[in-house]
Amino acid sequence: MGIGGGVGVVLASIDASVAALDSLNREDSFLAAGAHGGAGVDIGAGTDVLQRRYGIRLERLELMARLEAQLAAVKAATAAEAVEFQQAMTPPDASVQDRTYADMSVVEEIAGVLTISSAAAGALVKQSRRICSLPPVMNALSAGAMSWQHARIVADETEGLTPEGAASLVAHFFDPAAPQPARGAAPGELVPSRFRAKVRGWRERHHPESIEKRHAKGVADRRMEYTPDKDGMAWISLYLPGDTACAIWNRTTATARGLQGPDEPRPLTQLRPDIAASLLLGVGMKPAAGETAAHAEEDGPGPGVQGTQGVTGIGKVPAPRADVLVMVPVFSLLGVTDEPAVLDGFGPIPASMARKLVADGAESFYRVLVDPRDGAPLEIGRKNYRLTETIKRWIRMRDAKCTFRGCANRTPDNETDHLTAWQHGGTTNVSNLAQLCPKHHRLKHHSQWTPDPATKNEPPGWTSPTGRHYNAEYQDPEPTHWPPGILSAQRSPLEQVVLQRLAT
Incomplete structure (x- = not known):
């Protein structure tokens, strides 16, 4: 050497x-x-x-x-x-x-x-x-x-x-x-x-080796593991396909957020395992309307616990859904290529998994079509047309996490914040917005940590009170793959083809 x-x-x-x-x-x-x-x-x-x-x-x-x-x-x-x-x-x-x-x-x-x-x-x-x-x-x-x-x-x-x-x-x-x-x-x-x-x-x-082949091997290896620990405690681990694991984590987090309040002493870290244990052990599960308890027990709820209308034993509130973005290259969604998609909060997933999520109409997954020329979003799927929701999802797609240096807090806990405050002339557009977790949102407003401006595709960097500058931490996406034989495409016709395909 x-x-x-x-x-x-x-x-x-x-x-x-x-x-x-x-x-x-x-x-x-x-x-x-x-x-x-x-x-x-x-x-x-x-x-x-x-x-x-x-x-x-x-x-x-x-x-x-x-x-x-x-x-x-x-x-x-x-x-x-x-x-x-x-x-x-x-x-x-x-x-x-x-x-x-x-x-x-x-x-x-x-x-x-x-x-x-x-x-x-x-x-x-x-x-x-x-x-x-x-x-x-x-x-x-x-x-x-x-x-x-x-x-x-x-x-x-x-x-x-x-x-x-x-x-x-x-x-x-x-x-x-x-x-x-x-x-x-x-x-x-x-x-x-x-x-x-x-x-x-x-x-x-x-x-x-394609991600499709490696994912197939991983699915065959899925398992649950149990490891006793000290102080009368133990670990339970699930090795699952990424979309299922991500949905479980976000559903549990969203439910825990809904339970927090003045009368709930448990922090988020304790609520998550309590909720998971309650759901897995069937505590407080209420069958869907028109479904007998025996039938519910026999068939069980689906991966997203969609058959459960309420959870009565963990806080007496319905478990809210957690919205997750799926960034899909447009040709991959059409089945022309098998380029990986990106699942928010997880990372690359096989194209087949992304197509299945979109085709099945999974209500808590929002598709984001990615332009093959520059990686910019072509269209963000939504159930309503409020601009604020569209911008929030755009920021979620761009930032992927809290933008403060070193923070790994993902989207369910984060807030969309004006980098330059509204009262100081800041505008409500993607170049002046960024994700911040609650802790770093408060730190920004009560200290001299200063964010850089953002751009359409890049989150802000940060400067510390002592003048140390930290570059932006972003996903660094690559241009998507063009299938053989396609040399160029105009945005409008391409969008029309995609939208027509999605409508069928």
């Missing part, structure tokens, strides 16, 4: 980071003692001093994060080198069994040195070797531009790809000179969960 020399470069960078930390500590000590004969600083008159000492703490955290990444790079390179040396010591004519045990031995050695389990050491070795085989990823980690968590995500998401596929994925996110590089925040500027979502979205679209 040729990584030995790279370790020396990283160690030099670590020395520079440590020196910068030492410089900050000396400055902080000087400010704490005062500039005149060691006298203390008067708090009332020392606002600037306090501000600078606050800034030093933030700079320390930045340097520490960089150091952690750089140390992780050295650790990964060293683990990969240890395996290389072990393999070099193995005789060329050694049997497969001898080589297998040699590899096992080095993993056990690493586990003992780091005081971790054999499984954890094996995962570290596997991830380290993959990261070292992807120079742009290793370089970003060595420079402290992203964390070990980010590097590990790339290692996980490139598993199963061909070398060419892995190189294309890495180039998209780490090479600004790539044909279609990722836009917006750099990998290290995204919280790991958001970075994984972007990487996985790109991987799903470019995987050599």
Whole structure:
């Protein structure tokens, strides 16, 4: 791999980071003692001093994060080198069994040195070797531009790809000179969960095996798992098709929101499992009109619990539906291509699943047709024509989540907010609107966190009270695929064809 020399470069960078930390500590000590004969600083008159000492703490955290990444790079390179040396010591004519045990031995050695389990050491070795085989990823980690968590995500998401596929994925996110590089925040500027979502979205679209085939395999593997835990608790997990899981989550969340009020002491985190347990165990279920209890018990409600007219044991209110957007490339909806659609709050789904959701008339799923030329929405399905609802759904489609940096709160909890307040001249259009969760909505109005302007296709970035700028975190959609033989299309005729097809 040729990584030995790279370790020396990283160690030099670590020395520079440590020196910068030492410089900050000396400055902080000087400010704490005062500039005149060691006298203390008067708090009332020392606002600037306090501000600078606050800034030093933030700079320390930045340097520490960089150091952690750089140390992780050295650790990964060293683990990969240890395996290389072990393999070099193995005789060329050694049997497969001898080589297998040699590899096992080095993993056990690493586990003992780091005081971790054999499984954890094996995962570290596997991830380290993959990261070292992807120079742009290793370089970003060595420079402290992203964390070990980010590097590990790339290692996980490139598993199963061909070398060419892995190189294309890495180039998209780490090479600004790539044909279609990722836009917006750099990998290290995204919280790991958001970075994984972007990487996985790109991987799903470019995987050599179609998402339809992989989804069919996943459906065959669906299951429920039960895991006992401490303190008399346990976990129940469901591995389901994405549309079903998304509908369950949003239905449970919407029901929990409807139950919250002055007389409900349980927070949202407690209400969700209570509601799910009540529904699964049949507590308070009331059969639909004209349906006997025996018949309801025999057939059961459908995936969306559509047969249930009310829930009496969990709050005595009807469970509201949760609206979910389905972004469908127009040719995919027509069946001309099998390009993945995007399910709001989940990610890429097979085209067949999107077509089924639209064809079945699922009431809580709103289709959004995507123009194949620029990815802009052609038409947003709706049950009414109020402009406010259309704009809200547009913002939901564009933002996908709360736009505040690092927040992963999805659409059921979010509010559409004016970036520039109405009373300050702000207008009600997509370039001045963005999703914010309740917490960050309040923070925006009670602090100096400032959003950038938005655009038709891009949510806002943010600037912190200390002047640090954070680029927008958005989905970075690609132009949709054109079927063979179609070179161009005019918007109006295309819309007419689509709408005529949908009406039949």
